[in-house]
Amino acid sequence: MMSLGGIANLDYMVILCSKMQETRTFYGDVMGFEIAEDQENWVSFRVGSTLLTLRPRGPWSLCDDGPRPQGSAAVQLAFRVPLDAVDRCHEELAGKGVAILREPTDLPKWRHRTLFFRDPEDNIIEIYAEF
Numbered sequence: 001m002m003s004l005g006g007i008a009n010l011d012y013m014v015i016l017c018s019k020m021q022e023t024r025t026f027y028g029d030v031m032g033f034e035i036a037e038d039q040e041n042w043v044s045f046r047v048g049s050t051l052l053t054l055r056p057r058g059p060w061s062l063c064d065d066g067p068r069p070q071g072s073a074a075v076q077l078a079f080r081v082p083l084d085a086v087d088r089c090h091e092e093l094a095g096k097g098v099a100i101l102r103e104p105t106d107l108p109k110w111r112h113r114t115l116f117f118r119d120p121e122d123n124i125i126e127i128y129a130e131f
Helices: 020-030 085-095
Strands: 012-017 034-039 042-047 050-056 076-080 100-107 112-118 124-130
Touching: 012 020, 020 042, 020 050, 034 050, 085 100, 085 112, 085 124
Parallel strands: 012 050, 076 124
Antiparallel strands: 034 042, 042 050, 100 112, 112 124
């Protein structure tokens, strides 16, 4: 009989959006993620075996999401890529006008090469590779 400790997969995550259309455009057009489901108040992108889902922030059937202070991140999402892709992702993001928080940097303690930027909801996005 499985218990909470037996959970082995994260199936989907939901980003609560104040800028739903802008965030949808960011993940679809800038990040290039494939849309798996597209409804007015629910958009899911396929990222490997996981769904990255967007929905408007606010009250809904279970609760009220509450306000989020402007400029603060709700989550940090980390996307792993091959080592040689970090710099190419940086070039592509810069070419699309995305403001970069930290250009590709090696973090020897973590054995990661990382790149940081924000989505339109001010969430921190990391693209990283292991070395």
